Amino acid sequence: MKKWRLDFRVWHWIHATVILGLLGTVFLRKTFLSWRTNSEILSQKLAEMNMEVSIEQAKVLAKAIRHPMWEWHIILGYALVVLLIWRISLFFTDSGKENYQNFKEKSLHKKMVSFGYIGIYTTLVFMAISGFTIHFYEVLGLTKDIAHDIKEIHEFVFNAVLIFVPLHIIGVLIAENRDERGIISDMIHGGDKLNSLKER
Ligand code: HEM
Numbered sequence: 350m351k352k353w354r355l356d357f358r359v360w361h362w363i364h365a366t367v368i369l370g371l372l373g374t375v376f377l378r379k380t381f382l383s384w385r386t387n388s389e390i391l392s393q394k395l396a397e398m399n400m401e402v403s404i405e406q407a408k409v410l411a412k413a414i415r416h417p418m419w420e421w422h423i424i425l426g427y428a429l430v431v432l433l434i435w436r437i438s439l440f441f442t443d444s445g446k447e448n449y450q451n452f453k454e455k456s457l458h459k460k461m462v463s464f465g466y467i468g469i470y471t472t473l474v475f476m477a478i479s480g481f482t483i484h485f486y487e488v489l490g491l492t493k494d495i496a497h498d499i500k501e502i503h504e505f506v507f508n509a510v511l512i513f514v515p516l517h518i519i520g521v522l523i524a525e526n527r528d529e530r531g532i533i534s535d536m537i538h539g540g541d542k543l544n545s546l547k548e549r
Pocket residue numbers: 361364365366368369445447448462466469513514517518521532533534536
């Protein structure tokens with residue numbers, strides 16, 4: 350019997366791609382497509398072409414350039430919601446429960462890993478709820494100020510995702526090279542349930 354069922358593996362890799370995509374959109378928003386930097390470049394270059402624009406106009410232009418990229422944050426946001434619902438349904442399968450049973454037999458390290466996963470799932474549910482609340486604040490009858498406050502929290506909690514992702518990737522790479530050989534390839538071909546029972 351496989352440790353990770355095919356649907357669980359497919360879920361994991363699509364989920365990883367979507368989260369990396371969401372982080373990618375944030376990276377672009379804060380760097381190459383930052384309205385602050387780009388509005389300055391625009392007003393400077395336009396001035397060189399003898400076209401004066403106000404700071405406000407330059408800001409509008411910079412945000413318009415950023416817009417098509419940021420739409421991906423929302424599209425991937427919808428994908429995240431689907432993936433979280435999919436993950437909940439996977440809890441009813443052996444693979445979905447794999448990391449969350451026989452807690453007493455687990456080493457301290459394995460317990461921490463499992464709590465880490467529960468932590469990231471909780472964080473992602475929060476990110477999805479807060480993200481959609483900001484996106485639909487008008488429909489929900491919220492004021493711009495409240496939407497802005499929620500955005501500040503959404504942006505703060507983003508740090509938890511930013512910390513989890515590299516820790517997780519470095520963690521499985523270290524495990525693969527030390528005492529959990531095959532941990533990464535198991536998530537590709539499914540692994541063997543019997544081996545995983547021996548490792549607990
Ligand atoms: C791209 C490099 C990645 C690799 C090589 C990788 C590998 C793995 C492996 C081997 C496991 C099983 C570990 C175990 O049993 O404790 C796992 C589980 C997990 N991974 Fe990744 N992962 C990657 C990216 C990501 C990303 C970007 C996320 C996004 C949050 C993520 C979220 C998770 C979660 C939540 C679990 C726990 C699954 C469960 O509920 O049992 N992974 N990953």
